[in-house]
């Protein structure tokens with residue numbers, strides 16, 4: 001039987017698009033999507049799907065055996081804003097799901113793992129612009145603490161047990177296909193929906209809050225490419241810095257006004273402002289570019305154009 005891929009968290013913002021991209025590349029039957037809840041029709045109808053709780057180690061192992069899985073992409077997670085509301089649950093989900101797959105790899109039941117980290121691993125004491133790969137990391141959110149801890153465990157499992165785990169610190173990801181859930185960077189998606197519906201948007205971050213961002217297609221390319229790279233090229237086994245764009249809500253509003261001239265934005269920062277303020281404004285990702293050839297393609301105005309064209313349909 002052929003070696004196959006399992007995506008855990010396939011109904012989420014990244015999981016959904018990642019599933020379709022991997023199915024295109026490796027064949028529909030070789031990419032098994034799984035989640036607690038059913039995914040969209042495209043994912044459900046194009047290939048195998050399993051209801052799977054990422055926290056259930058036994059069920060995960062069962063799915064791995066059933067489909068002869070080699071690679072696991074663990075995309076299930078509770079994001080920053082939601083995890084501040086449910087700290088214990090966020091920690092449990094983010095850590096136990098990771099240990100489940102790390103242990104499967106340690107026991108040689110799977111060959112490789114992709115696990116996403118985030119800019120949330122950084123904190124208020126981290127250098128804010130062009131944040132280096134190796135720097136001070138004192139995250140102040142539950143989500144950030146879980147990602148930072150997860151990174152340490154990934155590196156540990158690689159060094160101690162030879163586990164082939166690969167990871168990226170995703171910036172805020174912007175897409176039109178699947179709604180995001182519970183992130184601090186989600187304003188950059190909501191704004192497009194509201195601009196098209198209401199011509200106006202009230203932003204939960206302040207005008208000048210610069211954050212690292214990326215269009216989803218670039219993030220999917222990065223994910224597929226880091227997994228395609230020969231193992232010896234992956235020098236960082238906690239997680240790579242990854243960057244494309246850095247912009248503020250005001251700059252995004254100006255880009256939207258090029259398409260919708262009477263669009264207006266107002267600012268009403270809430271608890272998410274504190275989270276955003278603790279994160280970098282921009283990221284130095286030169287190591288990813290050097291080690292495995294990372295390149296982004298989509299700039300801010302292209303992103304705006306793609307979002308508006310597709311959401312208008």
Ligand code: SER
Pocket residue numbers: 079080081117118119120143170171172173182183184185186
């Ligand atoms: N986009 C995520 C969030 O805002 C960051 O990884 O929580």
